[in-house]
Amino acid sequence: MTYLFHLLIMIGIYTMLAYSLNLIIGFGGLLALSHGAFYGIGAYAFTLISMKTGMAFLPALLSALILTGMIAFLISIPALRFRGDLYVLVTLGFQMIIFTVLYNWTSLTNGSWGISGIPRPLIWGLRIDSPEKFLVLVAALNVLVVGFLFILYHSPYGLSLKGLRDDEPAAQSLGIRPFAQYSIAMTIGGAIAAVSGACFASYVTYIDPTSFTLQESIFQACILLIGGSGNRIGPFLGVIFMVLLPELLRFVGLPDAVAANTRQIIYGLMLISLMYWRPQGLAGEFRVR
Amino acid sequence: MKNELIIDGVTKRFGKTVVLDGIKAKVMPGEITAFIGPNGAGKTTLFHIVSGVIPCDSGGVLYNGVDIAGRPPWKIARMGIGRLYQDVRVFRTLSVLENVLLAIMDYRESRPFRVLLNFIRRKKVEEDHLNEAMEWLSFVGLADKAALHGSELSRGEQKLLALARLLAKKYTFLLLDEPTSALAPAMLEKMIRMLDRLNREMGITIALIEHNMRVVAEISDWVYFIHEGRIAWVGRSDHVLEDPNVRERYIGL
Numbered sequence: 001m002t003y004l005f006h007l008l009i010m011i012g013i014y015t016m017l018a019y020s021l022n023l024i025i026g027f028g029g030l031l032a033l034s035h036g037a038f039y040g041i042g043a044y045a046f047t048l049i050s051m052k053t054g055m056a057f058l059p060a061l062l063s064a065l066i067l068t069g070m071i072a073f074l075i076s077i078p079a080l081r082f083r084g085d086l087y088v089l090v091t092l093g094f095q096m097i098i099f100t101v102l103y104n105w106t107s108l109t110n111g112s113w114g115i116s117g118i119p120r121p122l123i124w125g126l127r128i129d130s131p132e133k134f135l136v137l138v139a140a141l142n143v144l145v146v147g148f149l150f151i152l153y154h155s156p157y158g159l160s161l162k163g164l165r166d167d168e169p170a171a172q173s174l175g176i177r178p179f180a181q182y183s184i185a186m187t188i189g190g191a192i193a194a195v196s197g198a199c200f201a202s203y204v205t206y207i208d209p210t211s212f213t214l215q216e217s218i219f220q221a222c223i224l225l226i227g228g229s230g231n232r233i234g235p236f237l238g239v240i241f242m243v244l245l246p247e248l249l250r251f252v253g254l255p256d257a258v259a260a261n262t263r264q265i266i267y268g269l270m271l272i273s274l275m276y277w278r279p280q281g282l283a284g285e286f287r288v289r
Numbered sequence: 290m291k292n293e294l295i296i297d298g299v300t301k302r303f304g305k306t307v308v309l310d311g312i313k314a315k316v317m318p319g320e321i322t323a324f325i326g327p328n329g330a331g332k333t334t335l336f337h338i339v340s341g342v343i344p345c346d347s348g349g350v351l352y353n354g355v356d357i358a359g360r361p362p363w364k365i366a367r368m369g370i371g372r373l374y375q376d377v378r379v380f381r382t383l384s385v386l387e388n389v390l391l392a393i394m395d396y397r398e399s400r401p402f403r404v405l406l407n408f409i410r411r412k413k414v415e416e417d418h419l420n421e422a423m424e425w426l427s428f429v430g431l432a433d434k435a436a437l438h439g440s441e442l443s444r445g446e447q448k449l450l451a452l453a454r455l456l457a458k459k460y461t462f463l464l465l466d467e468p469t470s471a472l473a474p475a476m477l478e479k480m481i482r483m484l485d486r487l488n489r490e491m492g493i494t495i496a497l498i499e500h501n502m503r504v505v506a507e508i509s510d511w512v513y514f515i516h517e518g519r520i521a522w523v524g525r526s527d528h529v530l531e532d533p534n535v536r537e538r539y540i541g542l
Contacts, residue, residue: 151408156391156399156415163380163391166439169342170378170451172362173371174458175396184401230382286382 005131009203011243012138013196018223018235019149020192023185025221026229027158029165029286030083030182033217034075034091035193037098040212042068042194043201044102044109047118050202057121057128057202065194072190076183083168095217102209114208121202128202138199145192150232152188161185162230165286226274228284237282245270291353292318292369292462292494294339299348299358301334301518308334310518311348316462316511321488321495323505323526326515327539332498333375335515336464339496340372341365352462367396371460375467375498377447379439385450386435389422390415392454422457429453429483445476452483463487465497469504477501484508505529514539 021035045067050060079090102109109115121128121137128137152158160181163171168178201207219242227238249263280287294316301309309331316322324332338345341362350358357365366372380388397403398414407414426432429449434442442450448468455463469480485508487493499505505512505526512529514522522535529535 152401152404155401155404155408156394157401157404159383159387159391159394160396160399162383162387166380166382167378169362169374170380171391173340173366173374173378174392174454175363175366176391176399177361177363177396181399188401 002131005135007243007247009131009135009138009199011239012135012142013199013203014220014223014239014243015142015236016145016196016199017193017220018227018239019146020189020196021220021224022229022235023149023152023161024182024189025224026231026234026284027153027161027165028182028185029161030185031088031221032091032186032189033088033214033221034079034095034098035189035220036212036214036216036218037095038068038072038190038193039197039200039216039220040102040209041071041098041190042197043207043212044115044197045194046198047115047201047207048108050119051115051117057123057198061195061198064198065191068194068197069187069191072193073183073187075190076186079186080179080182092214092217095214099209099213102212109209112208112210114206116206118201118205118207120205134203138203141195141199145195149192153232157181157184165230222271224281226271226281228278228281230285231283234281234283241282292316293351293353294370294462294494294496295351296335296339297349297351299335299338299345299350301331301338301343301345308518309338309345312515312518312520314513314520314523316494316496318494319488319492320510321484321497321508322511322513323509324496324498324513324515325500325502325505325529325535325539326521330515331518332515333466336372336466336496336498339365340370340464363396366458366460369460370462370464371455371458373448373451373455373463373465373468375470377444377451379442379447379450379454381438381440383439384435385426385431385437385439385442386419386422388439388450389425389453389457390418392457393418393422393425425453425457428456430479445472445480448472448480449476456487460493462494463496465495467498467500469499469501477504481508502530 017035017039024030024032042064046060046064049055049063075094079087082090103111128134160176163176164178164181172178223238223242224235226241228234246267249266254262296312296314299309299312312335326332337343339350341360344359349356352368352370357368423432426435429452431446431449431453468484469477472480481504484495488495509526512524512526513520514535516538522532
């Protein structure tokens, strides 16, 4: 039962990551490989703020959200000078820089040892200390965050991002300013990744930089490529597929000696074949280039 | 003074090649001005410079007395200059209706802050614009295709859609890059009539690049003949076919 709750909490954390990244990859059409970094900045910002100042969960979460959003905005300024493959590489560069900072700024982040003993959330006097309670908290945050994003998706703002994704010169000739729309998407995306980061940190009560590597960013981008982006259902399908599939493969009943490797291979093969037959993702309308 | 475009000595080089060499031209308010010339003469480059897609090396572009050379395309669009691209550029994954909706929306309405404000006030911007969008689609004759994706339209229909977008944006000055190329004969007639209507009835000033001399003679007021990056001939459209220079270099007579 605890295992099931654990899976649901992780699905909740990744759902917020996927829907926020959907704004950038799915609507904006920019394949960002830096979402793991914002997830990490959010987790560290939340942890440090709440442990050093003793701030309660919600204010610390809000501070981490604002701080991460600001950093995401600053990163968007140089990153948005590029499009296509170059944008992918530039965001990958930022991902690596941020990981290196988290890893080496020992006085602040405690480096590779990580930070342990992160307090469980305390909301209006209620200590969120069991998986059931935590699931309720994550679900509530999901309603807020995903609801907010759905409003943006189905709005002139979402439409303008889709226009930029389809044809940037045409969108510009209708008076849409690419930098403004895109940098807002990256700022909001980064800020929401911080919510997931804060949830993760206070749920696991321990963070270290290895949770926020390039591999994490690629994993999150894969969620959208697999599920299909630019709509409301795709990211969720992607989260279910990517989070649950490795878990399901545990029950295939392979001999112990080769189980781990075989699972990885089956997992990889399934991803490849999915991309071969449905390049736009499970529920996607377009193909990310 | 309204919708007056003056191209003042625009020069553009790509590497060592001089593509535009001190082009001077004037698009008069309320008129249709055609830019003709062989392929590679620099016509599209000139339109790219006017609409801000690329900067020019020297010279200026004055719109209603304001130098707009070097401004980004979205700023120029917000000044009221619309652009139809040669390769049309409809939003391929958006529906035909959404293509026009996106044009109708003011850029202020697409700011997230405004979106949230409108959500709280329960103001549904898109629904307000729906009727207007359908009217523009009816105007160009695409109302029955509103639900299709942009990519599902034929080339000619895509041109009509791109035109509907420009009209929905209420531009008063249009740069049209080959609006009639690759159109079937019936569609061509429709497009000619429509451009004429935009100009005469709605008072839209139009600069167009055109290869079809019949279109040029029929709807345009002034003609600039561009050859190897220079203005080789300029005059009223009824005289264009009389000029031996134009006939020899362009039409091959």
